[in-house]
Structure formats: C-alpha cells, structure tokens
Amino acid sequence: MVYSALGITSVALPIWYYNKDSSGYHELVIEPEFLSHIMDGQSIDEIGSHYLELNPGESSETELISLLPEADATTGDGIIQKIRQEIVANYTSGDTICIDGWVLSRTEARQCALYSLNHKT
Amino acid sequence: MHTDARKLPNQSVITGDICIVGAGAAGISIALDWMNSDYNVVLLEGGGFDYDDKVQELYNGKTSGQKYFPLKSARLHYFGGTTGHWAGMCSPMDDLDFKIREWVPNSGWPISKKDLDPYYAKAQETLQLGPYKYDYEYWDKELPDLNPFPFKKEVVWNKMWQFSVAHFGKEYKNPIVKSGQIHLYTYANAIDLRLDSTKKHITEIEVANHSGKRHIVKAKHFIMACGTIQNTRMLLASNTQMPQGIGNQNDLVGRYFQEHLEVASAELWLPKNFPTNLYSWTYGETKASAELAITERTQREHKMLNGTASLEPLRIAKHAKPRMETWQDNDPRKSSENMFANWREAEKLGKKETGNIERAYALITRIEQAPNPNSRVTLGTEKDSLGVPRANLHWELTPLDKYSVRKMYQILGQQAGLSEIGRIRLNDFLRDENDHTFPDSTNGGWHHMGTTRMSDDPKKGVVDANCKVHGISNLFIAGAACFPTSGAPNPTLTLTALSLRLSDHVKGLV
Numbered sequence: 001m002v003y004s005a006l007g008i009t010s011v012a013l014p015i016w017y018y019n020k021d022s023s024g025y026h027e028l029v030i031e032p033e034f035l036s037h038i039m040d041g042q043s044i045d046e047i048g049s050h051y052l053e054l055n056p057g058e059s060s061e062t063e064l065i066s067l068l069p070e071a072d073a074t075t076g077d078g079i080i081q082k083i084r085q086e087i088v089a090n091y092t093s094g095d096t097i098c099i100d101g102w103v104l105s106r107t108e109a110r111q112c113a114l115y116s117l118n119h120k121t
Numbered sequence: 122m123h124t125d126a127r128k129l130p131n132q133s134v135i136t137g138d139i140c141i142v143g144a145g146a147a148g149i150s151i152a153l154d155w156m157n158s159d160y161n162v163v164l165l166e167g168g169g170f171d172y173d174d175k176v177q178e179l180y181n182g183k184t185s186g187q188k189y190f191p192l193k194s195a196r197l198h199y200f201g202g203t204t205g206h207w208a209g210m211c212s213p214m215d216d217l218d219f220k221i222r223e224w225v226p227n228s229g230w231p232i233s234k235k236d237l238d239p240y241y242a243k244a245q246e247t248l249q250l251g252p253y254k255y256d257y258e259y260w261d262k263e264l265p266d267l268n269p270f271p272f273k274k275e276v277v278w279n280k281m282w283q284f285s286v287a288h289f290g291k292e293y294k295n296p297i298v299k300s301g302q303i304h305l306y307t308y309a310n311a312i313d314l315r316l317d318s319t320k321k322h323i324t325e326i327e328v329a330n331h332s333g334k335r336h337i338v339k340a341k342h343f344i345m346a347c348g349t350i351q352n353t354r355m356l357l358a359s360n361t362q363m364p365q366g367i368g369n370q371n372d373l374v375g376r377y378f379q380e381h382l383e384v385a386s387a388e389l390w391l392p393k394n395f396p397t398n399l400y401s402w403t404y405g406e407t408k409a410s411a412e413l414a415i416t417e418r419t420q421r422e423h424k425m426l427n428g429t430a431s432l433e434p435l436r437i438a439k440h441a442k443p444r445m446e447t448w449q450d451n452d453p454r455k456s457s458e459n460m461f462a463n464w465r466e467a468e469k470l471g472k473k474e475t476g477n478i479e480r481a482y483a484l485i486t487r488i489e490q491a492p493n494p495n496s497r498v499t500l501g502t503e504k505d506s507l508g509v510p511r512a513n514l515h516w517e518l519t520p521l522d523k524y525s526v527r528k529m530y531q532i533l534g535q536q537a538g539l540s541e542i543g544r545i546r547l548n549d550f551l552r553d554e555n556d557h558t559f560p561d562s563t564n565g566g567w568h569h570m571g572t573t574r575m576s577d578d579p580k581k582g583v584v585d586a587n588c589k590v591h592g593i594s595n596l597f598i599a600g601a602a603c604f605p606t607s608g609a610p611n612p613t614l615t616l617t618a619l620s621l622r623l624s625d626h627v628k629g630l631v
C-alpha cells in the first residue's frame with residue numbers, strides 16, 4: 001500500500017513498520033496523505049509553519065497531537081482512514097482554513113504543522 | 122439591396138418603415154427577422170464590408186478607472202460588427218439573473234427568463250447553434266464521457282455552453298444584400314438623432330462618411346443597434362434639442378456600465394487523473410461543454426454575485442499572459458494577433474511542464490459585475506473626424522465584485538475537499554479578505570453592458586421592457602446596453618434574444 005507521495009512512506013512497507021514512534025504517535029499522522037499527492041514536502045512544511053504562526057496556541061507537538069483524531073488504529077490503513085474521514089468532516093462542516101491560498105481542512109493543516117515541527121533542522 | 126452611401130449624391134433622403142442603425146449581431150438579427158415582411162427596412166452600417174482604419178478610428182476614446190482594453194480595438198466597426206472577432210461562446214442567463222436580489226443593489230429586470238425563452242430558441246438559429254438545450258442531462262445523453270466532478274448538486278452545478286462559429290459579416294452579407302425588403306447602406310454613420318418639436322418623437326437621423334457626404338434617414342421607428350458604448354454615445358451626443366442628450370432626463374444614460382470579470386483566480390490540483398470531457402472545448406469541434414457554477418440557493422446564502430469557473434490546464438495557463446496585457450494595441454487586428462501568439466507560446470511552454478502540474482487546472486472566473494452608477498460612459502471633449510464627441514469609459518468595480526469572486530473559490534475549495542477530488546488554491550489577489558481591489562491583469566470579456574438599462578420606471582432605467590427609450594415614442598435600443606444586470610454568461614445570445622423580442626414588438630407597431 002502506498003500511503004503518501006512523500007519520502008518516508010512512499011514505498012510499500014510491511015504493517016509492523018507503522019508503529020508509534022518514540023514521541024508517542026504514529027508516523028503517518030504527520031503525513032497529510034492527500035496533500036502529498038499534489039505538493040512536495042517543502043510546500044507542506046511552509047503551510048505548516050504558516051499554520052503555526054497563525055495559531056500560536058497550537059505550537060507544540062503535544063498540543064497538535066491532542067487536537068488530531070486519535071491515532072489508535074494499529075494499521076496504517078486504519079490511521080489513514082480515520083484522518084481522511086475527519087478531513088471530509090471538516091470540509092462538510094466548513095472547518096477550513098486558507099493558508100498560502102490553499103483551502104485546507106483544519107485537520108490536514110494541523111498535520112502540516114506537525115510535519116513542519118518534525119522537519120525543523 | 123445594398124448601397125454604398127459614399128456614392129449617393131450629397132444630402133440624399135433615405136426613407137423606410139423602420140431604420141436599424143448598426144449591422145452587428147443585434148442589427149443583423151433584427152434585419153433578418155424582417156426579411157419576409159412587407160415593410161421597407163433601412164439598415165445603416167457605419168463601415169463597409171471589410172476593416173477600414175479610418176472608420177475604426179471613430180471608436181477611439183479614453184478609459185479610466187480599472188484598466189481596460191483600448192476602446193478603438195475593443196469592438197469592430199464594419200458590417201457584421203464585433204462578431205468578426207468573437208469566440209462564439211454562448212449560454213443563456215439563469216432565472217435568478219432576472220430577479221431582484223436584495224443583496225445586489227439595482228438588480229432585477231422588468232421581464233423574466235420565461236419571457237425571453239422563445240426568443241432564446243430563435244436566437245439559437247440566428248447564431249447557428251444547436252437546440253435550445255442547456256441542461257446537463259440532455260448533453261449527457263448526446264455526448265460521450267462527460268463525467269462531471271462529484272460536487273454536491275445543491276451547491277455547484279454544471280452550466281452548459283454551446284459554441285457558434287458564425288461571423289455575421291460572412292454569413293449574412295449575401296442574404297441581406299439580395300433581400301428585396303432590406304436596404305443596407307454601408308458607410309452610413311449615424312451622427313445625430315433629431316426630434317420633432319414635442320421632443321417625444323424621432324423624425325430623422327443624419328448620417329455621414331469620410332467622403333464628405335451627409336444624408337438624412339426618415340422612418341417610422343428607429344432601432345439603435347450600434348453596440349453598447351456607441352448606442353450610449355449616440356444618445357448623449359444628440360444634444361442639440363435636449364442638452365443632456367436623448368433619453369437622459371434622469372441622468373442615467375451611460376451609467377451602470379458592466380463587463381464580465383474574466384480572471385484567472387485559483388488552481389485546482391488533483392491527486393490522480395480524473396478523465397472528463399465536460400470542462401474543455403475546441404473551437405469548431407465541441408458542441409457543448411460546462412463551467413462550474415454556484416447554485417441559486419448558495420448564492421442567496423452567501424449574498425454573492427452569479428459567476429462560473431472554467432477550467433484550463435494549469436501547465437499552459439501559467440504561461441499565458443492576461444488578455445488585458447496582450448490586447449493593448451489600438452488596432453484590433455494586431456491585438457488579436459498578439460493574444461493568439463501568446464496562447465501559442467503558452468501551449469508550447471506548457472508541453473514542457475511535467476509532474477503533479479499535469480493534473481492541475483487553472484480556474485478562470487467569469488462573473489457578472491454589480492451594477493454601479495459610477496461605472497460609466499461619458500462624452501469626451503474631443504470630437505472624431507465626423508464631428509461627434511468621443512466616448513470615454515470609466516470602468517469601476519465594487520467590493521461586492523471582489524467578495525463574490527473570492528467566495529466562489531472558497532465554496533469550490535470546500536466542495537473539492539469534501540468530494541475528495543482535489544484541493545483548491547486561491548490566487549494571490551484573492552488571499553487578503555480586506556483587499557477589495559482588482560489587479561491590472563483582470564480581464565473583461567469585451568462585453569459591454571448596462572448603459573441604457575431597462576426598467577419600467579423611467580427614474581430607474583433608460584428603456585422600458587420593450588427596449589423603447591422612455592419618453593420617446595419611436596426610438597428603441599437593441600443590444601446589451603439594455604441589460605440591468607449582466608449575468609455570468611457572455612452576452613451575445615441574450616442580446617440577440619432580446620433584439621428578436623424587440624423586433625417582434627415593433628412588428629406590432631408598424
């Protein structure tokens with residue numbers, strides 16, 4: 001299964017790979033799967049940084065994780081599915097945010113923010 | 122019949138039952154409608170059968186406000202009129218366009234879509250289009266693989282278009298020249314409309330040309346069909362008997378100038394290919410295609426104007442310059458060449474683009490402009506070579522225009538997200554919600570509308586529901602100048618329908 005067009009999950013990997021990492025959440029949570037098929041990591045990083053600027057109250061990993069759908073699924077499929085549902089729910093209820101012109105769901109914008117925090121050098 | 126007015130003896134008197142001034146889409150459509158009647162129809166055309174720069178120069182004028190095309194090259198001044206340059210894109214207005222919308226000041230027509238429907242059907246024939254069918258369901262049965270985007274039907278619908286390749290100058294020269302009923306006079310430029318002593322009735326029109334000839338045209342009814350800006354100019358310039366101009370007792374002639382805003386506004390990025398034949402068209406081949414439109418319910422909810430978005434491959438569109446930039450030569454032929462040359466170049470460069478962009482579209486807005494009394498045509502101080510004051514245009518847009526364009530893509534962005542089809546990115550000029558301005562790259566469609574708007578109330582409009590000038594018993598305006606609001610679609614189908622309705626009305630008067 002190819003979940004994302006970004007680096008780390010762009011190849012098919014066995015399910016055991018998709019485990020919670022040391023910071024206590026699943027790696028796939030930080031990957032805005034849909035966006036990764038239309039833009040590169042740098043753009044996602046930039047969107048994430050701008051989200052963090054616009055929402056200073058959500059600037060820590062812990063805070064962002066608590067706001068994202070609980071990634072309790074044990075398989076990559078389950079996580080992707082759950083986040084995907086949440087994204088659609090955001091669009092349906094109008095919980096969107098415009099960053100760099102992109103009309104994004106709140107959830108994927110938070111994923112970008114998490115991605116950005118994870119890619120700080 | 123055809124007479125070159127340059128060859129008539131000076132001060133000739135031409136007579137007819139009706140006199141149509143201007144042989145473009147509106148004037149020719151009306152003339153054809155009288156082809157089998159028993160009446161003598163005089164059709165006056167300022168130019169000849171081909172481009173003539175001396176005549177075209179009569180269209181020169183100054184512009185101010187929002188950047189616009191040079192007035193000289195934004196229209197064509199010879200037999201066939203601006204259909205010599207048009208792209209042939211046609212779609213009727215929506216029911217909503219005719220209604221009063223509380224959130225759009227000065228909206229509402231004194232007629233409804235239903236009143237126009239039979240004439241739309243007739244206009245389809247004059248414009249050599251297909252059947253008067255603009256519902257997606259009809260075309261879905263006729264054409265293969267339309268495959269619409271799965272947006273919510275209550276929010277977004279597919280507004281269908283048909284495409285004409287008819288250039289009136291070529292198509293209708295022979296039938297008109299051979300007609301026994303219609304007498305076409307070329308090089309017969311109307312320069313002055315004259316009233317009787319009551320100032321309620323036009324008695325004659327003076328025409329002139331560059332051979333130094335002046336003639337008089339007398340008729341029972343006069344129909345001005347010179348295009349929006351020129352019709353307006355003629356009314357304002359005929360000011361010897363009525364100093365404010367004819368029909369201008371309430372200072373309305375020239376106000377409410379409207380264009381369609383046609384501007385690259387957003388991008389639609391798709392994660393995977395979505396094969397569809399619905400949203401593209403090829404000149405001379407495609408029978409029907411669609412643009413994404415916002416439903417009446419959603420427009421009401423968001424208090425926005427009526428508009429659509431068309432799709433162009435982003436890899437090409439990103440290399441295309443705005444038409445407002447390429448169409449700046451005073452010579453309409455050169456402007457046209459520049460525009461096409463740029464499109465060819467964009468196509469060439471676009472072929473080199475690879476990656477995700479191959480699945481991305483540029484979304485191009487086509488939207489009505491809110492009627493604005495300060496957006497207007499006035500007379501300049503300078504006169505043209507036939508002694509008529511030039512027309513100046515001040516094109517002015519409003520915050521409602523900007524809000525509506527932005528709102529359209531916020532709505533489409535939401536729909537793209539919830540249908541999981543893709544993501545939408547607003548172009549730079551739409552991102553700051555407090556910015557009400559439009560950039561210089563904002564195109565018009567060369568669609569001039571609204572300056573002799575229609576209303577039952579003379580205090581609110583220049584013409585009545587039959588396109589008759591309020592206060593003048595025998596003067597009519599044919600064309601998009603009569604539109605109180607401009608709708609989203611290009612105007613020629615609607616202005617032709619309205620002209621045919623006017624024609625029917627005049628038949629009942631002669």
Ligand SMILES: Cc1cc2nc3c(=O)[nH]c(=O)nc-3n(C[C@H](O)[C@H](O)[C@H](O)COP(=O)(O)OP(=O)(O)OC[C@H]3O[C@@H](n4cnc5c(N)ncnc54)[C@H](O)[C@@H]3O)c2cc1C
Pocket residue numbers: 142143144145146147148165166167168195196197198199200201202203204206207208209210211309310311312346347348349351566567568569599600601611612613614616
């Ligand atoms: C590049 C371009 C593309 C376009 N594409 C589309 C499109 O895809 N779809 C669409 O719906 N519309 C399109 N249009 C607009 C369309 O061409 C016009 O809406 C339409 O031609 C207007 O018809 P009209 O009869 O009112 O005016 P015109 O066609 O301009 O005709 C006016 C006629 O009056 C004559 N005239 C002017 N002054 C006088 C005078 N004083 N005395 C005698 N005769 C006079 C002129 O010579 C001309 O023949 C386009 C326009 C341009 C420039």
